[in-house]
Amino acid sequence: MPLLDHPDAKAFLLHWGEMGTQWGVNRSVSQVHALLYLSDRPLPADEIVDQLGLARSNVSTALKELQSYAIVRRVHVEGDRRDHFVAELDLWEMLTRIAAERKRREIDPTIALLNELAQRLAKDATCPPHVRERITRMHEFLSTLGNWYEQMRVLPKPTLVALMKLGGKVVRFLPGGKKDANSG
Amino acid sequence: MPLLDHPDAKAFLLHWGEMGTQWGVNRSVSQVHALLYLSDRPLPADEIVDQLGLARSNVSTALKELQSYAIVRRVHVEGDRRDHFVAELDLWEMLTRIAAERKRREIDPTIALLNELAQRLAKDATCPPHVRERITRMHEFLSTLGNWYEQMRVLPKPTLVALMKLGGKVVRFLPGGKKDANSG
DNA sequence: CCGTAATTTCGGTAAATTCAGAAATCCATG
DNA sequence: CATGGATTTCTGAATTTACCGAAATTACGG
Numbered sequence: 487m488p489l490l491d492h493p494d495a496k497a498f499l500l501h502w503g504e505m506g507t508q509w510g511v512n513r514s515v516s517q518v519h520a521l522l523y524l525s526d527r528p529l530p531a532d533e534i535v536d537q538l539g540l541a542r543s544n545v546s547t548a549l550k551e552l553q554s555y556a557i558v559r560r561v562h563v564e565g566d567r568r569d570h571f572v573a574e575l576d577l578w579e580m581l582t583r584i585a586a587e588r589k590r591r592e593i594d595p596t597i598a599l600l601n602e603l604a605q606r607l608a609k610d611a612t613c614p615p616h617v618r619e620r621i622t623r624m625h626e627f628l629s630t631l632g633n634w635y636e637q638m639r640v641l642p643k644p645t646l647v648a649l650m651k652l653g654g655k656v657v658r659f660l661p662g663g664k665k666d667a668n669s670g
Numbered sequence: 671m672p673l674l675d676h677p678d679a680k681a682f683l684l685h686w687g688e689m690g691t692q693w694g695v696n697r698s699v700s701q702v703h704a705l706l707y708l709s710d711r712p713l714p715a716d717e718i719v720d721q722l723g724l725a726r727s728n729v730s731t732a733l734k735e736l737q738s739y740a741i742v743r744r745v746h747v748e749g750d751r752r753d754h755f756v757a758e759l760d761l762w763e764m765l766t767r768i769a770a771e772r773k774r775r776e777i778d779p780t781i782a783l784l785n786e787l788a789q790r791l792a793k794d795a796t797c798p799p800h801v802r803e804r805i806t807r808m809h810e811f812l813s814t815l816g817n818w819y820e821q822m823r824v825l826p827k828p829t830l831v832a833l834m835k836l837g838g839k840v841v842r843f844l845p846g847g848k849k850d851a852n853s854g
Numbered sequence: 855c856c857g858t859a860a861t862t863t864c865g866g867t868a869a870a871t872t873c874a875g876a877a878a879t880c881c882a883t884g
Numbered sequence: 885c886a887t888g889g890a891t892t893t894c895t896g897a898a899t900t901t902a903c904c905g906a907a908a909t910t911a912c913g914g
Contacts, residue, residue: 494787494794495801501783508776510694512902523808526800531861541904546862567912568860575804577811592692599685603678610678616710617679620759624707627761630834637838645841650814652844654821657829659843660836696872715891725874730892751882752890 488537495524510588511551514540518548519558519573528561528570556583578643589635597632600625672721679708695735698724702732703742703757712745712754740767762827773819781816784809 490496499520506516517538522529529537534545549571552558557574574580604625607618638646649656674680683704690700701722706713713721718729733755736742741758758764788809791802822830833840 489798489801492797492801494791494797494805497783498787498805501780505776505780508694510692514903524801524804526798543862543864543905544903547903550862577807581815592689596685596689599681603682607678613676613678614710617676617708620708621678621682623761631765634834634837641838641841648844649840650818653818654825656833656840656844657825659845660832660840661843698873727875727892727894728873731873734892 489521489524490537498524512548514538514544515548515551518545519552522552522558522571522573523575525573528563528572530563530566530568530570532568534571555587578647582639582643582646585635586639589632593628593632597625597628600628674705674721682708696732698722698728699732699735702729703736706736706742706755706757707759709757712747712756714747714750714752714754716752718755739771762831766823766827766830769819770823773816777812777816781809781812784812 490499499517502520503513503517506513506519509516517540518534521534521537531542531545531549534540534549535542538545540548549558552573553560557580558571559574560569561572563570574583600621603621607613607621610618641649674683683701686704687697687701690697690703693700701724702718705718705721715726715729715733718724718733719726722729724732733742736757737744741764742755743758744753745756747754758767784805787805791797791805794802825833
């Protein structure tokens with residue numbers, strides 16, 4: 487019995503698919519992800535094809551993309567030759583993996599370029615001062631962000647979760663942190 | 671004298687333009703942003719057209735998009751009828767504004783849908799248990815993230831900056847936080 | 855190894871996006 | 885309230901991206 491017979495599962499899947507384009511992947515990719523996320527068992531590509539009505543090749547590409555984010559993985563199912571696929575169900579894991587891959591694709595190349603430019607600018611007298619300053623600032627800013635990310639990345643997951651649950655209340659624990667009505 | 675005469679400024683601008691497509695905007699948008707970011711004075715649309723070699727209409731659309739993120743704003747220049755534009759130069763501001771807009775576009779619609787679905791699922795006996803659970807989990811997860819974001823958003827900027835600079839060392843200050851070699 | 859099932863790659867088409875130029879609208883000024 | 889510059893909106897062409905079906909490749913069981 488197809489998962490998508492249930493109207494709410496279907497609503498979720500269709501919405502997820504549409505949002506995909508906003509998130510920088512195509513609809514097929516995010517639909518496949520939604521289907522696997524809702525599925526209670528590993529699915530072979532064929533079945534994804536059937537349930538979503540996509541071309542086999544398209545599903546293959548989508549699965550590859552999802553695996554590149556490490557939020558979907560191949561699993562072997564006893565007594566079946568075909569590859570099966572499951573989505574990461576730990577949403578915190580999902581988030582950190584997407585973050586890692588997006589940083590790699592969207593931030594790291596720019597930091598690399600800025601490293602180069604910063605080096606060149608250091609010994610370049612012809613550059614207008616404000617250009618030098620703007621590029622340097624951007625370099626410092628992104629480097630700082632990158633370092634922060636790196637430090638967060640290596641924290642144990644429970645610590646990260648605790649930090650997030652704490653929300654704005656972290657400041658209470660900092661030296662000179664604000665006291666509020668709930669702190670005593 | 672055009673800004674882009676300098677090779678490093680040009681390299682920055684070209685790179686920024688290419689990355690734009692990764693970041694979910696088109697090349698024109700990110701190029702216009704780069705140009706304004708490097709400029710030491712407000713630029714009228716005409717001049718952006720000249721320096722980047724884009725069509726006037728294109729620049730108009732790009733400026734609108736950048737203003738929707740609130741990282742570029744219109745300014746009036748004494749004695750000139752034309753609108754001029756400047757980029758946000760405080761990079762921390764830039765980041766928080768982009769984050770705000772992206773959350774609005776990329777997360778809020780999904781939270782809204784999940785609110786609906788969660789409500790429907792609560793009184794729906796026909797839904798397979800694992801589907802209910804997965805959707806509920808996603809709902810809780812995104813809501814928690816949203817709440818965390820909201821609490822970070824309202825913190826004073828210096829506090830945010832301090833928190834980031836602190837990096838992984840925040841945990842030292844938390845109750846039960848780990849001690850490390852640098853903490854004593 | 856051979857045959858078959860499973861999967862990926864390739865080529866072509868459809869759809870969407872980007873972008874320039876033209877037309878229309880807006881707006882300040884005389 | 886007319887004029888001319890400034891700006892946006894409209895339209896269509898060009899490019900890019902998404903996606904299907906077929907062919908090629910890979911992996912597996914006998």
